[in-house]
Structures are given as structure tokens and as C-alpha cells.
Amino acid sequence: LVSKMYQFEGSWHTQALIQGIVNCQKHFEAKDSDIILATIPKSGTTWLKALLFALIHRHKFPVSDKHPLLATNPHPLVPYLEADYCASPDVSFSELPSPRLVQTHITHRSLPVSIKSSSCKIVYCCRNPKDTFVSLWHFGRKLAPEETADYPIEKAVEAFCQGKFIGGPFWDHVLEYWYESRKNPNKVLFVTYEELKKQTEVEVKRIAEFIGCGFAAEEEVSEIVKLCSFESLSKLEVNRQGKLPNGIETNAFFRKGECGGWRDTLTESLAEVIDRTTEEKFRGSGLKFSC
Numbered sequence: 001l002v003s004k005m006y007q008f009e010g011s012w013h014t015q016a017l018i019q020g021i022v023n024c025q026k027h028f029e030a031k032d033s034d035i036i037l038a039t040i041p042k043s044g045t046t047w048l049k050a051l052l053f054a055l056i057h058r059h060k061f062p063v064s065d066k067h068p069l070l071a072t073n074p075h076p077l078v079p080y081l082e083a084d085y086c087a088s089p090d091v092s093f094s095e096l097p098s099p100r101l102v103q104t105h106i107t108h109r110s111l112p113v114s115i116k117s118s119s120c121k122i123v124y125c126c127r128n129p130k131d132t133f134v135s136l137w138h139f140g141r142k143l144a145p146e147e148t149a150d151y152p153i154e155k156a157v158e159a160f161c162q163g164k165f166i167g168g169p170f171w172d173h174v175l176e177y178w179y180e181s182r183k184n185p186n187k188v189l190f191v192t193y194e195e196l197k198k199q200t201e202v203e204v205k206r207i208a209e210f211i212g213c214g215f216a217a218e219e220e221v222s223e224i225v226k227l228c229s230f231e232s233l234s235k236l237e238v239n240r241q242g243k244l245p246n247g248i249e250t251n252a253f254f255r256k257g258e259c260g261g262w263r264d265t266l267t268e269s270l271a272e273v274i275d276r277t278t279e280e281k282f283r284g285s286g287l288k289f290s291c
């Protein structure tokens with residue numbers, strides 16, 4: 001997989017995604033009411049997609065046994081900007097009801113200008129680098145078992161630390177949004193997978209308020225949290241047996257859903273390699289992960 005990645009504006013992507021980013025930069029016109037979910041892969045995108053979709057549409061789709069998330073994987077419900085622009089810039093986002101919710105893995109520096117200049121909101125979610133790496137490691141092996149079978153994990157860690165990861169270097173991706181969230185807290189909300197796990201309702205209320213749909217009743221929050229939980233979504237038929245339009249099996253997005261699960265995959269010394277890079281890169285930023 002690493003051999004199929006190229007650098008564009010300082011970050012790593014597949015060739016198709018680079019085309020998507022260029023199309024996105026040229027053609028995507030953000031609206032003030034848009035909500036952009038930004039992540040680096042494997043840091044909780046699926047979870048946040050479900051949560052944001054449920055939050056934004058909660059009056060149209062109250063939690064019930066007819067909720068769209070029970071019948072559809074979260075990915076097709078939320079357009080993925082650069083991937084949807086990969087083949088052609090003609091994809092129409094205009095039919096989406098406002099507020100439009102779209103997702104991206106684009107680094108802050110490469111976002112389309114209109115996302116930065118409009119009043120749209122960016123929710124950024126990241127996850128500690130060891131769990132992010134391990135999640136991608138397993139994802140890659142599931143998606144391309146033959147290509148990855150002989151690829152040693154030591155080499156994968158080395159490539160990760162050199163920045164070779166979709167949207168990577170991981171640390172630069174995170175830091176750019178981190179600093180933006182400090183500079184402009186009304187524009188960028190910085191969320192971590194770990195905090196979201198630890199105090200889901202508190203974080204979901206914070207996200208809801210940020211995107212302008214705060215809660216009056218406690219009940220509604222817990223219903224949405226429950227609906228979007230790993231336990232609930234991963235058991236659904238559509239997420240166990242389904243396929244996305246690009247052929248990826250939906251169950252590839254639900255593996256363990258834990259914090260600190262890297263311990264089952266990484267040796268102490270490989271964990272140390274990632275920790276050293278993290279320490280170096282995050283020094284002085286005030287940013288720390290708990291796992």
C-alpha cells in the first residue's frame with residue numbers, strides 16, 4: 001500500500017485521492033451552514049459520521065427503529081469529499097439538504113479555500129497514533145490480504161514514522177488542526193477518540209453545541225449515543241454483511257473500537273519507536289494523548 005502513495009502539498013495520498021483533492025480545491029464551494037468532518041483515517045471517522053448525522057437530522061429522524069443508521073452504513077450517508085471527486089468534479093453536493101455534512105481526510109493546509117473563508121464549521125477528530133496505526137494495519141490486511149501478507153509490521157511502523165499514511169505525516173495532520181482550533185475555536189472543534197470514549201455524552205453535547213444544535217433534553221443525548229455506539233452499530237446486519245459502493249465490506253470499519261488496543265499488536269519496542277516520534281513532533285504543542 002505504501003508503494004502506491006505519493007506526496008502532494010507535503011502530505012501522502014494515493015494517486016486517485018490526489019486527483020480528488022485537486023478537484024475539490026477547484027470545485028467545492030463551501031456554504032456558511034456546512035459542517036465538515038475532518039480526520040486522518042482510522043481515528044473514528046465512522047463513529048463521528050454516525051454521531052454527526054444523527055445529531056444534525058435528529059428532528060427529521062428521531063431515534064426509532066426506522067432510523068436510517070439502522071439500515072445504512074454511516075459512510076454512504078455522509079459524502080467523502082476528495083474520494084467523491086476522484087473520478088470527476090461533477091458530483092453534485094447541491095442537492096444535499098442544509099446543513100450539509102461532508103467528510104474529508106485533507107490536511108488543513110490543503111483544504112479548499114472556501115472552507116477556510118466561509119463560516120462553515122470543522123469538527124476534527126483524531127486518535128492516539130499507536131491505535132491509529134494499528135487500526136490501519138489491520139484494515140490494510142483485511143482489504144488487501146495478498147499484498148500485505150509479506151509486509152512486516154516493523155517496516156510499516158518505519159513508514160508510518162516517516163509520514164507515509166493517507167494524509168500523513170500523522171503528527172502534522174493533527175497539529176495543523178490543533179493549532180487552528182486554538183486560534184479559532186468557533187471555526188474548528190478539536191475532538192479526540194479517547195475523550196469521546198471516556199465521556200461520550202459530555203463530548204457529544206459539546207459537538208452539538210458547536211455545530212449549532214445543542215440539546216434541551218438529556219434523554220435525546222443518551223439515545224443518540226446508544227444508537228451510534230460500537231456495540232449497536234457493529235451488530236447491525238448492514239455493518240456486518242454489507243458492502244460500500246466501492247466494494248469495501250462494511251465490517252472492515254468495525255474491529256475492536258477500544259482505546260489502547262495497540263497492545264495486542266505492537267511489541268514494546270515498536271510502541272517505543274512511535275512514542276519517540278510523537279514526543280519529538282508534539283514537543284511544545286501542549287498536545288498529549290492518554291493511551
Ligand code: A3P
Pocket residue numbers: 039040041042043044045046047131134135136138228229230231233253254255256257258261
Ligand atoms: P479499531 O480498528 O481500533 O477497532 P475510521 O472510522 O476512521 O476508519 O476508524 C475505524 C476505527 O474506529 C476502528 O478502530 C473501529 O473499530 C472504530 N469504530 C468504528 N465505529 C465505532 C464506534 N461506533 N464507536 C467506537 N469506535 C468505532
